Amino acid sequence: MHFRRDSRLRFGRFGLVLILVLQLVGSSVAFADVHLANVFADRMVLQRELPVPVWGTAEPGASVVVAFDGQSHTTIVDEQGRWRVTLAAMSASASPRELVVQSEGDRVVRKNVLVGEVWLAAGQSNMAYTAGAMASRLAEGQDLVSAADFPAIRFTKINEPDSPQPLDDLSTVARWDVCTPQSVLQHSAVAFVFARRLHQALQVPIGVIDCSWGGKPIEPFIPVEAFVGHPTLVELAARAEAGDIEGIQAMPGGTYVRNSSWLAGTIYNGRIAPLVPYAIRGAIWYQGESNSGRGEDPRDYEHKMRALVEGWRRVWDRERLPVYFVQLPQWSSYAWTYLREEQRRAQSLPHTGMVVTIDLDNGNDIHPPNKIDVGERLARWPLASEYGRAIEASGPMFREAKIQEGTVAVSFEHAGSGLMVGRVAGVRSIQPNHEGRLNGFELIGREGRWQAANARIEGGTVVVSSPDVTQPIAVRYACHPEAKAGEPWNLHSREGLPASPFCSDWNLMPYDAGKNPMPTK
Numbered sequence: 001m002h003f004r005r006d007s008r009l010r011f012g013r014f015g016l017v018l019i020l021v022l023q024l025v026g027s028s029v030a031f032a033d034v035h036l037a038n039v040f041a042d043r044m045v046l047q048r049e050l051p052v053p054v055w056g057t058a059e060p061g062a063s064v065v066v067a068f069d070g071q072s073h074t075t076i077v078d079e080q081g082r083w084r085v086t087l088a089a090m091s092a093s094a095s096p097r098e099l100v101v102q103s104e105g106d107r108v109v110r111k112n113v114l115v116g117e118v119w120l121a122a123g124q125s126n127m128a129y130t131a132g133a134m135a136s137r138l139a140e141g142q143d144l145v146s147a148a149d150f151p152a153i154r155f156t157k158i159n160e161p162d163s164p165q166p167l168d169d170l171s172t173v174a175r176w177d178v179c180t181p182q183s184v185l186q187h188s189a190v191a192f193v194f195a196r197r198l199h200q201a202l203q204v205p206i207g208v209i210d211c212s213w214g215g216k217p218i219e220p221f222i223p224v225e226a227f228v229g230h231p232t233l234v235e236l237a238a239r240a241e242a243g244d245i246e247g248i249q250a251m252p253g254g255t256y257v258r259n260s261s262w263l264a265g266t267i268y269n270g271r272i273a274p275l276v277p278y279a280i281r282g283a284i285w286y287q288g289e290s291n292s293g294r295g296e297d298p299r300d301y302e303h304k305m306r307a308l309v310e311g312w313r314r315v316w317d318r319e320r321l322p323v324y325f326v327q328l329p330q331w332s333s334y335a336w337t338y339l340r341e342e343q344r345r346a347q348s349l350p351h352t353g354m355v356v357t358i359d360l361d362n363g364n365d366i367h368p369p370n371k372i373d374v375g376e377r378l379a380r381w382p383l384a385s386e387y388g389r390a391i392e393a394s395g396p397m398f399r400e401a402k403i404q405e406g407t408v409a410v411s412f413e414h415a416g417s418g419l420m421v422g423r424v425a426g427v428r429s430i431q432p433n434h435e436g437r438l439n440g441f442e443l444i445g446r447e448g449r450w451q452a453a454n455a456r457i458e459g460g461t462v463v464v465s466s467p468d469v470t471q472p473i474a475v476r477y478a479c480h481p482e483a484k485a486g487e488p489w490n491l492h493s494r495e496g497l498p499a500s501p502f503c504s505d506w507n508l509m510p511y512d513a514g515k516n517p518m519p520t521k
Contacts (some may be wrong), residue, residue: 034058035049035104038170039275042111043178044155045207046099047118047279048092050170055084055277056101056108064103069093069115077103092116092204109382110240114152116205117198118280122221122272123287124212126326126374129367131192132185134401137369140427141189144196144372146181152205153179153195155187158275159221162220162266166273176207188212190286190326193375201383211271217255217262218289221272224265225338226311232300233307240264253300255291256518262290268311276315281386282322283312284378288343289328289366292335295518300510301342309349322351324381326374327500329357330489332364332482334377335516337501338509341479344500348398353381356395358489359498361424374428377497392416395497401475401504407465408443408475409458410504414494419457423491430496438462439487440478443469444508450476462491 036056046052046068054066058077065074066085073085096112131148134141147170156176159169177183182194188210195206211221219236227237234254239247240263248254260266285308292298305325313321327343328336340358347354355377361369384393396412396419412419423433441455443466453466453475464475478489478501491499503509 007315012041012105018376022346033106034062034064034101034108036101036108036110037274037278038173038280039156039209040099040110041156041174041176043113043154044110044174045114045116045118045176045205046087046090048115048204049089050279050281051089052087052279053084053205053277054087054101055082057081057327058083058103058106062103064101066144067102068113069097070179077101090115091350094205099254112205114205116152116156116207117202117304118207118209118278119191119194120272120275120280120283121188121194121208121210121212122283123212123285123326124216124290125212125286125367126289126371127188127212127286128214129371130186131189133367134189134369135185137400138372138427140372143504144193145184148179148181148184148192149200150196150227153199154205154207155191155195156207156209157187158209158271159272160270162261162263164260164266166223166265166269168274170274174323189371190378191284191377193372194284194378197376197379198382201389202387203378206257209275209278211275212268212286213261213267213271216287217296218265218287218301218308219255219264220261220267221287222254222265222304222308223268223273223311223315226307226314227264228307229298230303233303237264249295251297253297253304255297256293256295272312273315280316280321282324282382285325286374287321287325288336288339292328292333292339292516294516294517296335297513298335298339298342299509301339302345305343305346306349309352318353322353322382322386324348324353324355324378326355326378329360329362329368330364330482331362333414333516334481337479338511341503341506341509342520344397344502351385353385353393354500355381356500358501359422359424359430359492361488364482364494371429376428392493392495392497394416395493395495396491396499397478398500398502398504403472406470406472407463408472408504410462410464410475411460412462412499414497415460416495416497418494419460419462420492420494421457422489422490422496422498430492431499432494433490436490438491440480440483440489440491442476442479443472444474444476445471445474448508461491474503474505474508476509477501479503479509507519
């Protein structure tokens with residue numbers, strides 16, 4: 001099946017022409033007066049300590065003056081009716097100010113503007129999951145929401161539809177909300193907890209631009225030009241351009257495409273391209289479910305993450321733009337096990353970091369309400385890496401496995417002050433379990449069968465052995481769709497941060513697409 005045969009899954013030649021005509025008509029009208037890009041709105045936050053681009057449209061050849069924070073910049077509108085200036089880097093300020101744009105007697109003012117830290121938030125439903133939903137299901141969430149009176153935290157949610165081409169601007173002026181117990185209910189719970197922690201630690205304004213869209217894979221968030229460097233990426237882009245959704249469904253690394261918003265670049269075009277180059281500190285990302293659902297093939301997600309990160313860095317012209325992401329939590333899914341490993345591998349990208357959530361008690365809920373631990377753990381990464389706080393950003397990450405005399409000694413990065421058997425005692429509470437044992441470790445020998453193994457902590461390593469595997473060749477941890485009853489994944493650092501699932505030789509865990517078939521039609 002191709003888009004040209006299914007009107008529900010295509011933009012259509014007439015639709016595309018109509019879009020272009022409307023854009024041209026709209027542009028000609030907008031040029032009569034000065035227009036400021038629609039992401040710039042009352043109550044917004046501008047990025048501190050970085051150059052801040054400000055742009056828009058006006059009559060070609062007109063002079064435009066932009067004034068803010070004692071700065072004044074003048075430019076001439078180009079032949080296409082576009083203008084842009086760059087404000088010099090500014091210090092953080094919670095004092096409301098006005099951004100003023102003037103041209104040929106026309107004047108645009110944005111009020112109650114702060115300067116602080118701005119973060120892009122994106123992903124699917126677990127990023128979009130609101131603070132209101134969290135509060136309705138989690139007592140600790142209700143407590144946080146009830147106390148969410150933060151005048152210097154601001155949110156805007158971008159809800160533009162997908163687009164076949166990158167858009168120059170949002171369709172309407174963005175709405176930036178000041179964080180109150182009422183307004184936060186409709187915004188991302190993860191982004192709220194993340195922003196709250198940064199604000200409390202840094203004591204500067206925090207702005208969040210939320211582009212999340214529930215039930216979507218990673219591909220549409222990636223700029224089309226970033227689908228390079230790996231055969232799966234190249235094929236995905238080619239099949240998307242051809243409208244070959246059956247081909248995408250059938251290929252390794254494919255997804256079960258529902259409509260155009262599942263295709264390469266289409267959400268980026270509609271929701272992110274209009275924001276570029278708005279100055280941001282970095283991005284947070286929580287996604288993966290729709291790349292490992294029924295009929296979705298999780299393989300090569302590592303390369304899709306690389307394309308996402310490098311694509312965003314290229315369009316923002318920020319080679320070191322930090323991107324921190326959440327590894328999928330526990331859920332009874334064969335494919336999720338493999339996607340978690342793909343996410344772990346994606347950490348090899350510089351200036352990225354991964355948050356592990358495998359230890360949290362989610363009740364096998366695809367939308368777990370505990371977004372507090374997720375947001376708090378996410379905030380650790382920029383606090384440690386961008387803002388110089390002396391904290392551990394991550395829990396233990398597999399480094400290497402040394403095999404000798406029938407045992408395997410596993411060492412870790414980010415082991416902090418040491419390893420421990422952990423116990424989830426509640427939200428934001430991981431306690432040492434001195435009487436407990438490590439769960440979830442397995443060994444495999446040349447006979448080719450994984451066997452449950454004993455594991456003990458020795459200094460900064462975990463030593464793994466099994467009477468059933470006398471000559472092990474590899475070790476793995478937390479690599480089942482779900483933990484056994486009463487035996488949660490429980491390797492943590494003493495800082496209370498969980499270890500990521502891992503397998504020391506992923507070739508010994510071949511993916512079987514037959515265990516994750518397409519839904520029946």
